[in-house]
Amino acid sequence: TTIYLKDYTPFGYVVDSVHLTFDLEPHSTRVTSRIAFAPNTETTDRSFFLHGEQLKLISAKIDGIAISPTVTEQGLSCDVPNAPFTWETVVEIDPANNTALEGLYMSNGMYCTQCEAEGFRKITFYPDRPDVMAVFTVRINGPHPVLLSNGNPVDAGPHWAEWHDPWPKPAYLFALVAGELLAHSSTFTTVSGKHVDLNLYVRPGDEGKCAFGMEALKKSMIWDEQVYGREYDLDVFNIVAVDDFNMGAMENKGLNVFNSSCVLASPETSTDDNFERIEAIIAHEYFHNWTGNRITCRDWFQLCLKEGLTVFRDSQFTSDLRSAPVKRIRDVIDLRGRQFAEDNGPLSHPVRPESFQEINNFYTATVYEKGAEVIGMLKRLVGDAAYCEAVDLYFARHDGQACTIEDWLKVFEDTTGRDLTQFKRWYSQAGTPRVNVTEDWTDGTYTLTFTQSTPATPGQPHKDPRVIPIAVGLLGSNGDEVRKTEMLELTEASQSFSFDGLSSRPTPSILREFSAPVILERDSTNAERAFLLAHDTDPFNRWEAGNALAKDARLNMIIKGAAPDADYLDALQKLVRDDDLDPGFRALVLQPPSASDLAQTLFENEHAPDPQAIYDASETMAQTLAQTLADSLPRLYAATTVEGPYQPDAVGASNRMLNFRMLALLSRLDGGDQAAQQFASADNMTLQYAALVCLLSIDKGAEQNQAFFYQWKDDRLVMDKWFAAQVAFATPEKTAAIAATLTQHPLFDMKNPNRFRAVMGALAMNHAGFHHISGDAYSLLADWLIKLDPLNPQTTARMCSAFQTWKRYDADRQALIKIQLDRIAATPDLSRDTTEMITRIREA
Ligand code: ARG
Numbered sequence: 001t002t003i004y005l006k007d008y009t010p011f012g013y014v015v016d017s018v019h020l021t022f023d024l025e026p027h028s029t030r031v032t033s034r035i036a037f038a039p040n041t042e043t044t045d046r047s048f049f050l051h052g053e054q055l056k057l058i059s060a061k062i063d064g065i066a067i068s069p070t071v072t073e074q075g076l077s078c079d080v081p082n083a084p085f086t087w088e089t090v091v092e093i094d095p096a097n098n099t100a101l102e103g104l105y106m107s108n109g110m111y112c113t114q115c116e117a118e119g120f121r122k123i124t125f126y127p128d129r130p131d132v133m134a135v136f137t138v139r140i141n142g143p144h145p146v147l148l149s150n151g152n153p154v155d156a157g158p159h160w161a162e163w164h165d166p167w168p169k170p171a172y173l174f175a176l177v178a179g180e181l182l183a184h185s186s187t188f189t190t191v192s193g194k195h196v197d198l199n200l201y202v203r204p205g206d207e208g209k210c211a212f213g214m215e216a217l218k219k220s221m222i223w224d225e226q227v228y229g230r231e232y233d234l235d236v237f238n239i240v241a242v243d244d245f246n247m248g249a250m251e252n253k254g255l256n257v258f259n260s261s262c263v264l265a266s267p268e269t270s271t272d273d274n275f276e277r278i279e280a281i282i283a284h285e286y287f288h289n290w291t292g293n294r295i296t297c298r299d300w301f302q303l304c305l306k307e308g309l310t311v312f313r314d315s316q317f318t319s320d321l322r323s324a325p326v327k328r329i330r331d332v333i334d335l336r337g338r339q340f341a342e343d344n345g346p347l348s349h350p351v352r353p354e355s356f357q358e359i360n361n362f363y364t365a366t367v368y369e370k371g372a373e374v375i376g377m378l379k380r381l382v383g384d385a386a387y388c389e390a391v392d393l394y395f396a397r398h399d400g401q402a403c404t405i406e407d408w409l410k411v412f413e414d415t416t417g418r419d420l421t422q423f424k425r426w427y428s429q430a431g432t433p434r435v436n437v438t439e440d441w442t443d444g445t446y447t448l449t450f451t452q453s454t455p456a457t458p459g460q461p462h463k464d465p466r467v468i469p470i471a472v473g474l475l476g477s478n479g480d481e482v483r484k485t486e487m488l489e490l491t492e493a494s495q496s497f498s499f500d501g502l503s504s505r506p507t508p509s510i511l512r513e514f515s516a517p518v519i520l521e522r523d524s525t526n527a528e529r530a531f532l533l534a535h536d537t538d539p540f541n542r543w544e545a546g547n548a549l550a551k552d553a554r555l556n557m558i559i560k561g562a563a564p565d566a567d568y569l570d571a572l573q574k575l576v577r578d579d580d581l582d583p584g585f586r587a588l589v590l591q592p593p594s595a596s597d598l599a600q601t602l603f604e605n606e607h608a609p610d611p612q613a614i615y616d617a618s619e620t621m622a623q624t625l626a627q628t629l630a631d632s633l634p635r636l637y638a639a640t641t642v643e644g645p646y647q648p649d650a651v652g653a654s655n656r657m658l659n660f661r662m663l664a665l666l667s668r669l670d671g672g673d674q675a676a677q678q679f680a681s682a683d684n685m686t687l688q689y690a691a692l693v694c695l696l697s698i699d700k701g702a703e704q705n706q707a708f709f710y711q712w713k714d715d716r717l718v719m720d721k722w723f724a725a726q727v728a729f730a731t732p733e734k735t736a737a738i739a740a741t742l743t744q745h746p747l748f749d750m751k752n753p754n755r756f757r758a759v760m761g762a763l764a765m766n767h768a769g770f771h772h773i774s775g776d777a778y779s780l781l782a783d784w785l786i787k788l789d790p791l792n793p794q795t796t797a798r799m800c801s802a803f804q805t806w807k808r809y810d811a812d813r814q815a816l817i818k819i820q821l822d823r824i825a826a827t828p829d830l831s832r833d834t835t836e837m838i839t840r841i842r843e844a
């Protein structure tokens with residue numbers, strides 16, 4: 001069944017309070033609920049339906065009198081009084097057999113929950129919808145030393161604990177954790193002097209991986225006070241690390257639950273990228289306390305209301321704490337890699353979808369990352385001061401409510417007087433706009449003409465023009481900026497903007513800071529790109545010029561059989577040696593464009609991408625680049641070697657980024673000698689892992705790979721890296737076989753999403769390996785998706801997106817993939833999650 005946004009109606013009852021009692025038992029946990037319902041005066045529909053799935057109903061009462069409701073697979077209905085009443089049920093559930101990791105489940109002997117989006121209905125009968133907000137009191141009875149739920153602790157004794165959350169919340173923010181856990185504790189005093197206890201709970205053995213996460217939490221708390229004026233609102237803030245988790249982390253009120261890979265960190269076991277990601281995710285979940293929890297979503301179509309805004313906030317946070325240009329460039333690389341692929345394929349959907357079958361399939365790059373881009377555009381259009389004013393009004397006006405995108409846009413309209421009707425198309429229209437630019441230079445007037453269009457997407461054949469903020473600056477022939485950045489507002493299908501008073505024809509720098517998530521189409525020359533790479537004052541566009549050169553050079557090799565472009569090599573040579581430039585920025589210019597990005601561009605230009613040809617061109621380019629830069633490599637490798645004990649700080653990380661690029665190129669010249677040396681002497685994971693990756697990438701490193709295994713076999717998170725690296729960096733013809741062998745390894749565990757993704761996610765990400773013409777990788781992935789689906793539909797469905805780009809490729813590959821899609825679709829009892837994904841992908 002398909003659910004539609006247009007069908008929204010409020011629930012017929014409000015919930016005044018919820019009392020829950022849990023009697024924990026691995027296979028037979030009892031959940032007793034006492035819920036105070038009252039008729040909802042906002043509506044007249046009085047039908048009473050409570051969601052409930054996989055629950056064994058033991059008893060039900062209304063105002064103390066036993067009743068026999070009608071129970072189906074989806075929930076329960078019955079006649080209720082047309083006045084306030086008390087609802088009581090006892091149900092039994094089986095957390096130990098809950099492999100879907102949704103609702104209450106067990107992970108390594110500890111109990112934990114994941115309720116977003118619709119998991120609470122697997123815990124008890126309830127109106128499991130985000131617009132029903134209630135105050136929860138929870139009692140947990142269990143033998144475990146740590147018993148946690150939302151809100152503030154009320155009281156506890158041996159084998160029990162009681163929690164009360166004073167803030168009304170939807171059921172998806174409910175959480176419970178019980179187990180033998182250790183706390184890494186600290187405190188925080190809010191700006192108004194309120195004392196907060198902070199705890200990061202982990203399994204014994206992980207105590208040494210908590211310090212960084214705790215510091216990140218405190219930085220997030222201070223940042224939200226200073227930048228958004230948001231203070232924390234409970235006496236405690238608890239975070240729990242869980243090994244078995246479908247997603248990254250969850251913002252449950254006062255009790256965030258994290259995939260252990262997204263919170264545990266130590267220099268020996270985590271890379272610089274891990275540290276940065278952990279800091280961002282801790283911030284993200286913390287920021288949800290206001291954007292998500294205090295103000296939540298009316299229904300799941302509004303998911304981007306909390307996710308787009310919270311991603312935007314966490315990216316601002318990272319920009320403030322680290323290098324803003326590096327963060328922006330990395331976000332755009334990620335957006336193009338994941339969101340553009342989604343937006344331009346069969347899974348394309350608007351930032352605010354209008355229908356779904358399974359909401360878990362809409363926790364996507366479009367809702368999250370494009371949703372954040374839309375907020376960034378809004379801020380660019382209204383300006384920083386107006387943005388702050390509007391957001392303040394949002395908090396003031398909607399605190400305690402379940403809201404919509406309309407509510408969000410209204411605060412901007414009310415504070416700025418702008419009409420955002422056209423802007424709203426960013427929420428309703430799917431697909432990535434193409435913006436074509438032409439230019440004219442006549443009598444001292446320079447004119448840019450922009451033409452926008454968006455290709456049809458599933459269910460949306462026609463697209464209307466959007467409001468597109470295009471940041472433009474102009475450079476003079478000596479590289480000086482003759483016009484500072486101006487925010488042009490493209491609103492028509494085609495529109496021109498003129499600049500006069502210029503003494504000579506300028507070089508334009510268009511879409512600075514990537515001011516809108518569009519594909520810019522413009523004829524440019526290598527000379528112009530090299531000029532921008534050398535002179536642009538906007539760091540994003542400076543990188544973008546290098547990226548365009550890098551892509552073009554490879555595309556010419558692939559399409560025309562050209563040799564590696566001399567101008568490109570020359571430009572890189574100059575850039576790499578420019579020690580005035582941030583090493584992290586230089587590393588990003590040296591980072592090769594991804595194979596998948598090249599494939600997408602080839603497809604857009606009407607060439608069926610050949611993954612092997614892309615791989616070969618990239619290898620040749622790397623080899624040539626190494627030879628061209630040969631003289632600089634040892635010096636820069638040494639110069640970017642960070643002295644002293646490892647610190648996960650931004651400056652060190654930036655140096656190590658460039659250091660890694662140098663090592664990767666050196667490995668092409670010395671057969672991996674330097675990498676082997678680095679591997680042997682590394683005292684931190686960043687350097688150790690970088691060395692392993694460099695070796696695997698040149699089809700070496702068997703010895704180091706084995707050493708790595710023996711050193712780290714007892715550390716689950718490092719083992720995930722070990723599994724992933726061997727597949728991700730394998731040569732194309734070996735990829736599927738290596739992945740297949742690893743699935744037989746004693747430490748491979750399909751029930752653990754991190755481990756499953758380490759192998760299968762890496763398989764899908766090794767572009768030439770996944771698309772090897774043997775078709776082995778396609779069938780291997782399909783085999784495992786079919787095996788995992790009955791156990792864990794969410795993770796299975798998510799990984800189906802590996803096939804979303806299938807229409808890009810040649811007829812032979814399409815046929816090979818089609819066989820696997822058909823095979824998955826024909827599997828008996830396929831989950832709703834996977835059925836929806838495969839159906840959408842096949843219908844392309
Ligand atoms: N709200 C969480 C976050 O953005 C994501 C939880 C998604 N979980 C799910 N099963 N769909 O941090």
Ligand code: ZN
Pocket residue numbers: 284288306307310
């Ligand atoms: Zn989120």
